[in-house]
Structure formats: structure tokens, C-alpha cells
Amino acid sequence: MRLIKSAIEGHYCAYTALQNDPRVATLRDTPEFSQLLSAAKPCQNNFLSERAQVSH
DSSP states (O other): OHHHHHHHHTTOOOHHHHHHOGGGGGGTTSHHHHHHHHHHHHHHHHHHHHHHHHHO
16 A cells, blocks of 8 residues: 555556556455545546646
8 A cells, every 4th residue: 555655646646557457456445545546536637637738
């Protein structure tokens, strides 16, 4: 969990991977994982928004 949290704080926002990666399947039912997923979503949205601005 600390590694995932650290990655999100470092702007590695693997929201979709966190939802689908079988290696973290056992963590998905924990409250801590839910919090991390909630933090990863806006992180990913910010990344996608910035990427779209650079593309134009």
C-alpha cells in the first residue's frame, strides 16, 4: 500500500491499472485501497488534461 501511495504522490497515476491489475486484486476490498483509488482518479484526470493541452 505504501508503494502505491508513494507512486500516486509522485504523479504516477495508474487508476485504470489499479482497477484491473490482478496483482492487486487482494487489496481491492480494503478501505485503504479505496482511498488510494480515490486519489489516483484526479491524478490521472490531471495528467490526461495536461497531455491534451500539450497535444494541441
